[in-house]
Amino acid sequence: MIRLHQFPPPEGLPVSASPYCTKVELYLRLTAREHEVVSAPDPRKSPSKTVPWVTWSDGGVTTDSSAILERLEREGPALDDGLPEAARARGEQLVARVESPIYFSTLFSAFVDQEGWMTHREYVKAGLPWLLRPIVPAFIRRSQVIKCAANGFTSAADYAKGVTAVEEVSAALGDAPFLSGDAPRVVDCCVWAQLVGLVYTHHATPPREALRGDARLADYITRVAARGGYPLPSWS
Ligand SMILES: N[C@@H](CCC(=O)N[C@@H](CS)C(=O)NCC(=O)O)C(=O)O
Structure with missing residues (x-):
């Protein structure tokens, strides 16, 4: 199971307070990847000291939203599949x-x-x-x-x-x-x-x-x- 660690949403909003977290969460939703969102208000707990970070089913960890999306695209189903x-x-x-x-x-x-x-x-x-x-x-x-x-x-x-x-x-x-x-x-x-x-x-x-x-x-x-x-x- 993919676990996405992200800043919680500000009051009244359905998206994380961090756009970089929202970027990954939206990707996971659009590709219907099974995942769990973990509230992480303290970025010091992240290996890079920033959110988002993801823990993969194999136990590996990736920080940086672009690196996370690159791995997800490689593994598929890719959102850019078929795009020239x-x-x-x-x-x-x-x-x-x-x-x-x-x-x-x-x-x-x-x-x-x-x-x-x-x-x-x-x-x-x-x-x-x-x-x-x-x-x-x-x-x-x-x-x-x-x-x-x-x-x-x-x-x-x-x-x-x-x-x-x-x-x-x-x-x-x-x-x-x-x-x-x-x-x-x-x-x-x-x-x-x-x-x-x-x-x-x-x-x-x-x-x-x-x-x-x-x-x-x-x-x-x-x-x-x-x-x-x-x-x-x-x-x-
Ligand atoms: N390049 C990183 C940027 C991540 C980033 O700047 N995250 C901010 C929240 S939007 C953060 O964790 N800030 C904590 C801090 O600066 O101490 C990514 O794309 O994941």
Whole structure:
């Protein structure tokens, strides 16, 4: 049995607080792989100190969402089965361009923006033992501020990178139901997970507003959610 260790969902949402976890969970659901989700609020328990991580039936462990998906694709049933190589490569290039700027837009708004932190702090506290709740959130926040800066998000001006990424996803989707055409593929797992993280950002950031204002992307989020069996609450 595949065991997916992931951050629990924030209150009221059916998806993990970590888009990288959601990416793997969506993949497992779309390929109907038997799996168990294990709530892992403390990433220090992971061999890489990040979520997600997966333990396989053979006892092996893989961290990093992309490495997990690569193994699942190799073992099959593969989500990209039958997809022409050029389309698969286009999907990979899109993910390489948009995954990180959307992720760091969401992370910046949760940990660096004071307004977002006021709400997100409560989620962080809830994952900690009582004794650690008064002190540790500030250290976690600090580490995420450093992580954002190391990835080019030092001020609110960097939200522009998230807006560009959202616009790029919209252009890549066009009028198709999914990013590579008629069926959800690996690219959809990667990109949808980031969009769904961003769309529920607590306060109005430029990337969140760009996403919420794009009817095509809003429909896409809902369409993929239905395929994955996620009952998404309204975000408007
Ligand atoms: N490249 C990794 C990134 C994973 C990642 O950044 N996970 C975040 C949650 S979304 C994490 O565990 N953060 C904990 C920390 O930074 O201490 C993957 O794709 O799995």
